[in-house]
Amino acid sequence: xxxxxxxxxxxxxxxxxxxxxxxxxxxxxxxxxxxxxxxxxxxxxxxxxxxxxxxxxxxxxxxxxxxxxxxxxxxxxxxxxxxxxxxxxxxxxxxxxxxxxxxxxxxxxxxxxxxxxxxxxxxxxxxxxxxxxxxxxxxxxxxxxxxxxxxxxxxxxxxxxxxxxxxxxxxxxxxxxxxxxxxxxxxxxxxxxxxxxxxxxxxxxxxxxxxxxxxxxxxxxxxxxxxxxxxxxxxxxxxxxxxxxxxxxxxxxxxxxxxxxxxxxxxxxxxx
Amino acid sequence: xxxxxxxxxxxxxxxxxxxxxxxxxxxxxxxxxxxxxxxxxxxxxxxxxxxxxxxxxxxxxxxxxxxxxxxxxxxxxxxxxxxxxxxxxxxxxxxxxxxxxxxxxxxxxxxxxxxxxxxxxxxxxxxxxxxxxxxxxxxxxxxxxxxxxxxxxxxxxxxxxxxxxxxxxxxxxxxxxxxxxxxxxxxxxxxxxxxxxxxxxxxxxxxxxxxxxxxxxxxxxxxxxxxxxxxxxxxxxxxxxxxxxxxxxxxxxxxxxxxxxxxxxxxxxxxx
Numbered sequence: 001x002x003x004x005x006x007x008x009x010x011x012x013x014x015x016x017x018x019x020x021x022x023x024x025x026x027x028x029x030x031x032x033x034x035x036x037x038x039x040x041x042x043x044x045x046x047x048x049x050x051x052x053x054x055x056x057x058x059x060x061x062x063x064x065x066x067x068x069x070x071x072x073x074x075x076x077x078x079x080x081x082x083x084x085x086x087x088x089x090x091x092x093x094x095x096x097x098x099x100x101x102x103x104x105x106x107x108x109x110x111x112x113x114x115x116x117x118x119x120x121x122x123x124x125x126x127x128x129x130x131x132x133x134x135x136x137x138x139x140x141x142x143x144x145x146x147x148x149x150x151x152x153x154x155x156x157x158x159x160x161x162x163x164x165x166x167x168x169x170x171x172x173x174x175x176x177x178x179x180x181x182x183x184x185x186x187x188x189x190x191x192x193x194x195x196x197x198x199x200x201x202x203x204x205x206x207x208x209x210x211x212x213x214x215x216x217x218x219x220x221x222x223x224x225x226x227x228x229x230x231x232x233x234x235x236x237x238x239x240x241x242x243x244x245x246x247x248x249x250x251x252x253x254x255x256x257x258x259x260x261x262x263x264x265x266x267x268x269x270x271x272x
Numbered sequence: 273x274x275x276x277x278x279x280x281x282x283x284x285x286x287x288x289x290x291x292x293x294x295x296x297x298x299x300x301x302x303x304x305x306x307x308x309x310x311x312x313x314x315x316x317x318x319x320x321x322x323x324x325x326x327x328x329x330x331x332x333x334x335x336x337x338x339x340x341x342x343x344x345x346x347x348x349x350x351x352x353x354x355x356x357x358x359x360x361x362x363x364x365x366x367x368x369x370x371x372x373x374x375x376x377x378x379x380x381x382x383x384x385x386x387x388x389x390x391x392x393x394x395x396x397x398x399x400x401x402x403x404x405x406x407x408x409x410x411x412x413x414x415x416x417x418x419x420x421x422x423x424x425x426x427x428x429x430x431x432x433x434x435x436x437x438x439x440x441x442x443x444x445x446x447x448x449x450x451x452x453x454x455x456x457x458x459x460x461x462x463x464x465x466x467x468x469x470x471x472x473x474x475x476x477x478x479x480x481x482x483x484x485x486x487x488x489x490x491x492x493x494x495x496x497x498x499x500x501x502x503x504x505x506x507x508x509x510x511x512x513x514x515x516x517x518x519x520x521x522x523x524x525x526x527x528x529x530x531x532x533x534x535x536x537x538x539x540x541x542x543x544x
Binding site for chain 1: 283325361400401
């Protein structure tokens with residue numbers, strides 16, 4: 001692990017990342033020793049920095065550190081964490097020192113990828129997502145809602161839980177974005193009030209444009225799930241997971257456009 | 273600083289407190305070498321642990337550590353942080369190891385206490401509080417909303433910012449609870465959807481019971497502030513601050529029942 005470029009495993013217990021979750025993170029796949037979709041992750045990190053008024057890290061430096069950690073690993077997970085660092089008085093951050101930059105490499109999660117590609121089991125979570133446009137879309141460190149939602153089940157054959165907002169709109173999975181296939185079109189929830197705008201979600205949007213598949217971002221009431229032909233989930237590690245079962249109701253992974261899945265899955269390990 | 277009872281300044285960069293804000297904290301006054309309102313803070317910590325399904329720390333151990341850090345300090349701030357520790361895979365915490373317990377002592381904030389007691393300047397923040405009953409009331413580590421709100425001003429003579437929820441109800445200050453005096457009664461916002469249920473807020477509730485002052489917890493629309501006779505703020509360090517000015521409108525600190533202020537201020541440095 002590198003912390004501000006130095007091999008190190010620990011951070012100050014006065015870091016604002018710990019005290020307040022005052023920071024951002026990115027989770028990337030590493031393939032053949034290189035971070036995947038690097039440019040896209042950096043772009044989202046920059047977007048988050050703008051929102052939180054954090055100074056973005058020097059991209060050349062971060063790139064160098066990420067490659068240094070990733071080198072020699074066939075498959076791994078790279079996590080970048082950026083916090084506002086130490087200092088300031090209470091919540092006020094005007095006198096905070098330099099940001100803290102953490103680059104962590106962890107093992108690639110062990111999953112039966114062929115089985116996941118054939119469709120995963122999903123449940124609906126009771127924990128709701130609070131709405132706050134100021135924090136929506138970005139991948140910040142305030143993740144208690146996801147922790148609580150993920151704590152609702154322990155069955156190993158349930159791969160993901162879907163989360164709604166307080167108004168009952170479907171937003172996303174605990175660690176993934178959601179897409180619906182209905183009448184030959186693809187829908188995905190608006191993320192203007194809550195949710196994380198995933199890099200792989202952006203890849204799906206791009207794929208749909210490239211393949212001329214109609215895609216709509218909009219508010220999605222829960223009932224829309226039940227009369228969808230297919231559902232799928234995305235994130236930077238999994239690429240696309242078709243949903244085979246949501247709380248006992250089967251869905252047909254075959255109803256997802258093959259070209260779209262191939263387009264996204266082929267590119268997910270690109271260095272970007 | 274003590275981390276799990278050991279003198280130490282740093283935590284693992286894999287601690288869930290840093291990764292997800294997966295934990296709780298308490299901020300206490302230290303007076304004459306002892307943590308103040310200890311029992312009350314411990315009670316709220318236990319309440320937060322229940323909500324987040326964290327194992328509460330051994331109270332005897334925590335008490336011993338807090339006293340060890342506080343000893344010899346006339347006035348200081350004691351911060352307890354409790355996180356779910358390291359481990360688990362992603363948001364799932366079932367395989368997380370033991371909690372991390374941090375006891376930090378920081379200097380007492382330099383403020384003109386006499387001037388604050390005479391009334392502080394307050395502003396209304398643009399940053400809203402998201403609503404989530406699962407997280408409301410407890411003092412968890414997901415504090416980006418407060419950081420953003422506190423970042424809205426840098427004028428040193430503005431002591432606090434008031435925050436509304438998305439529906440426009442007044443909830444609290446960035447670091448304090450809010451009370452309104454109207455027609456000889458005291459009102460304070462409901463904290464069932466968002467906000468932190470402060471220990472000093474509880475002390476005010478208790479004081480009102482003891483002094484037979486009518487107090488109502490209820491939803492408070494913003495307009496109720498403007499036709500209040502007085503406003504005041506509370507937290508564990510400040511006790512009670514009367515509001516002298518909200519965005520240019522003056523309020524009369526003298527309209528706050530003296531007995532109430534004295535009751536709370538006298539007891540705020542009790543060891544509890």
